[in-house]
Amino acid sequence: MNKIQQWDQRVCRLCLLHPYNRPLARASRLVSHSGDGPLYLLVAALLWQQGSRGQDTVEAALLAFALELPLYLLLKNSLRRARPSGLPVFITPSDRYSLPSGHTAAAFLMATVLAASYPEWTSVLFAWASLVAASRLLLGVHYGSDLIAGALLGMGCAKLALGWGQG
Template sequence: MKRLQRLDLRCSELFLQHGYNQLQARISRLVSRTGDGPLYLLIALLLAAVDGSRGMAFLISGLTIFAIELPLYLLLKNFIRRERPRGLPVFIRPSDRYSLPSGHTAAAFVMASLVAAYYPYASGAAFVWATCIGASRLLLGVHFLTDLVAGAVLGFGCAALVLFC
């Protein structure tokens, strides 16, 4: 476990301690904001309005997945209680104290999985976007790499449970 923690710390140091971190932070803030919850609801509502039964199925599946993912995320975060990175640049104020798993990353992978299931032609872009949201959280100094991996597994896992079981 200590080895993994050292790897996490080294990765954060690599991405946060260099001369370009202010520009990186601006871009990361913009990318991170695209992973805020209200945008997901707006996307799902728009699809339900313009794409008939497929859009409505997307909306219902999304609501179902998030009804599973959000409580699991909160349970894990408050059970594990991993402190956020310290002693490194931080470019936003996180909404809570703990870092594992990354909620932004989990939600982004829920959405990417939904897109892949209902709009497969856009799946590549959706997963790249989800990965960028996760990376933005590392680059903003509020998560470790393993927080992002855990978030991606949580989001994808909850989506797979609903979509394929």
């Protein structure tokens, strides 16, 4: 087992094998749901009504997701990393593989795009994205390195999309 796998196993055991894992999983489920697609659609609809700044933000987010989704699927289906096993799991994941975390990628993508247009919300946006990422670990469906990879994927695609219009 390599160093990353050892670290992932230790972090998962620490986060999932304690007496408060069930109450923590209930809260994590709510946070994780905030990283599902419907919230992004609602935010996009609200932003679109705000004029050109909001519309530019929505367009950047759409471009970022157009970059992120195929890369996410390619990575997930090429790497085929098994999800954590032998530990408590509190939800049924939507697919078989864990690397990268799609919820984390989407949350960090949105936080990056929104923070570029609304910098006064940067700390709140990245705190929320970090909580979405942590919730996936606390629900037993991802390793820590899955979250890091997802965050890098989401932020990278957002940065590409944001830079696209500046060229």
